[in-house]
Amino acid sequence: MSASDGAGVGVGPVLHATPFAQAVVSVIEDENEHVLVQDEGAYLRVLAPRVCRLSRAGLEDATGTAIRFPGDLEIVMSSFTGVMQLTDDGAVWRLASEPSVDPAPLAGDR
Known part of the structure; x- marks a missing residue:
């Protein structure tokens, strides 16, 4: 993804590389288009x-465990790009x- 390919500026989290973070990445890839993951x-x-x-809901499906927002994501997210x-x-x-986006409808959109 680059400005030259028309995709625009990227936004998203920076995650500590853990198994839970891999699940987060997988769900983000499922719920979004044109996701770029840079392994640092x-x-x-x-x-x-x-x-x-x-x-x-997507993260709970992927991990098979109850997820608490806010809380569980912030443990592995060291930073982010954009407005969260x-x-x-x-x-x-x-x-x-x-514009602001309500994340609640996501579970049914997958």
């Missing part, structure tokens, strides 16, 4: 153009120029 060794940088979504919205139902990273 100890960290995984996840970027999606303009808006990056992560649903709690976090609710009990999900997380959204977006460009500041993008």
